Amino acid sequence: MDAPSRTIPIAEPRISSSGSWRELFSGAHLAAALVLAGGVAMYAMNTFLTAALLPSTIAEVGGSEYFAWVVTAFLIASVLASMLVTRLLGRFGAARGYLLAFAVFGAGTLGAALAPNMEFFLAMRVAQGLGGGLLAGLGYAVIRQALPEHLWTRATGLISAMWGVGTLIGPALGGLFAQLGIWRWAFALLAAVSFLLGALALRALPAGRGPAHPSGRFPVASLLALVLAASAFSVASIVPPGPATAVAILAGAALILGFVLLDRRASSSVLPAFTYRRGNPLKWIYLTLGIASAGAMLEVYLPRFGQEIAALPELPAGLLGATVSVGWSFVQIFSVSIESDRGRRRAMVLGPMLMVLGFGGYALLQLAGASAGTVWGWAAALVLAGSGIGLAFPHLSVAALRSAASPEESAKAAAGVSTAQLISNAVFSALIGVLVSLGSALGTAAPAATAASAAATSAAAMGAGVAVLALIGVGTALRATRSLRPGSTLSPA
Structure with a gap:
């Protein structure tokens, strides 16, 4: 129980x-x-x-x-x-x-x-x-x-x-x-x-040597479920939009749920055992971290959209692709200086909020034949979204790092930070690909569609989808911070 x-x-x-x-x-x-x-x-x-x-x-x-x-x-x-x-x-x-x-x-x-x-x-x-x-x-x-x-x-x-x-x-x-x-x-x-x-x-x-891993069987079933889930989402991003896409996404979601159920019951789990216990914030910390890191995955598509929508030359289009990272890296330099517990908890929640505003703003600014002013608007919105990632990320990481009193569980919780990030990259990069593909199909089917207008619809679908994901991140961040209070070591429930 x-x-x-x-x-x-x-x-x-x-x-x-x-x-x-x-x-x-x-x-x-x-x-x-x-x-x-x-x-x-x-x-x-x-x-x-x-x-x-x-x-x-x-x-x-x-x-x-x-x-x-x-x-x-x-x-x-x-x-x-x-x-x-x-x-x-x-x-x-x-x-x-x-x-x-x-x-x-x-x-x-x-x-x-x-x-x-x-x-x-x-x-x-x-x-x-x-x-x-x-x-x-x-x-x-x-x-x-x-x-x-x-x-x-x-x-x-x-x-x-x-x-x-x-x-x-x-x-x-x-x-x-x-x-x-x-x-x-x-x-x-x-x-x-x-x-x-x-x-x-x-x-x-x-x-x-570091802390020894607790003895037990290797979690083959949990790992297999995760690998298959990532594969299913990857397939969803490359098949033609339609029933096959829906089947692949549903299969990936079912396999993620299967991973949680298997790992929760495993004697030797992938994530720390106390991650799944009621009242423990680590699961919400991992979810928020994953959503934050996934926000950078759309950068792969930004140079392409810059060229197709606004006819940017290769160099400016490439620079546009780095805007989220610029915001992330710059703000993080200052975010790590936040000392108070209240300030850190606010940063954890404010970060996903800025992501919602930034990616949502990018989606709203998508117009075929975008002017130079519109492109600067894209850049500002994307830097704002990246700033949200940089604001929240270090404090979420440290909260996970201090998630247990014992060295063994703390080491596993720390390793789980990158595990959550890598899983998110694999899953959400594929889902962003699905959004791009579906948006492109929708834009192409529109009356009097052009290549630029189809690309704008695709970019808008991508930005809006990631904004919705960040909105979910606001909820997971709130759940995490409500279980935290200043005073002593974060320990298992």
Whole structure:
């Protein structure tokens, strides 16, 4: 029987100050911060770098029919690997665990640089996803071991900002190498950086093993349900709009529900066991985190819509694609400085509200043949939406990090931050693709439709859909903060 509902206290740092950026980047902590942030940056940069390089890759090695699966294979492998983070730390510790993750990611990236055909390239994308999923999860899970508690908020802000930095650098770097006709060298450069960071991890991070994972069977059924759910949503984004789309979406939703039911009853669960207990806020924290991170997934489509709707040249269209990340990264720098518990809880709720306003505003501004003023309106709305992500994200991450008194459950809750983020990326990127496809079909069917008007309808459907998702995030954030009060450690119900 579930425990009765009660209020769960949220931890305040044992040291009143949240630390400073100067201290985080000091000699004592700089190398560890570079490894933690660098791992997430590798993952995020690779995602958007590959998107920019893919047309050149396909032109050389063929396999255009596998275009969608280049992303799908990577994301599914990432989700699977992220759930192994706690076991990896328990077996190898932070330093060797990071070395293994960077080695797998680097080997997959180097293999992609040498790929003779698309089938081999897809296999290397799976290897990249396995290494990238580990890197994304380790970034949050190792904070507890590598840094003092009063730097946790700064560190989580730095790590989550890497998602925005990756989306800024990835497209520009990929576009540059593609323009020069040397796409393979982009992957080679990424592999070299990965190997260097792996070597640095051995010197910068604790060598001892982390908390051992509780004994028990590997949660095969839960993981299988999640992988199948991500696959179903991915299929929904590529089949022609119609009954097949509805069936795939319903199948994905049913599999997500199946995951929750299976994981809740599992003796060895993917997420912390107390996530599912009545009155515990961790499930609402994870949901809000997932929705916030999913808001950045529409950036992939922004350059395309900029060119099709407003006839933007390639460079301005590419810059438009980074607007959400600009807002996210900039605001997060200041958000991590919020000290009071009340201020942090308000940031958790205000963030999704800004996402609703920003993405909703972008949807309302969609007009065929958009003027320069309208394009600036798009940019302002998207920066506002990204600001909401940056405002809420670090405080949600720290709330999850402090979600248990025991090191074992706390490590698993921390790893769950990236698991929720990666699952959301896989699921919501596919659903955004469905919105784009349905919007395009609706726009094409309209009287006197043009390519620009169809694209505007598609962009409006995408923006409105993500705004509705963010509105749900307001509700989950409120549920999370109502279960939090200042005073002591956040503990299981």
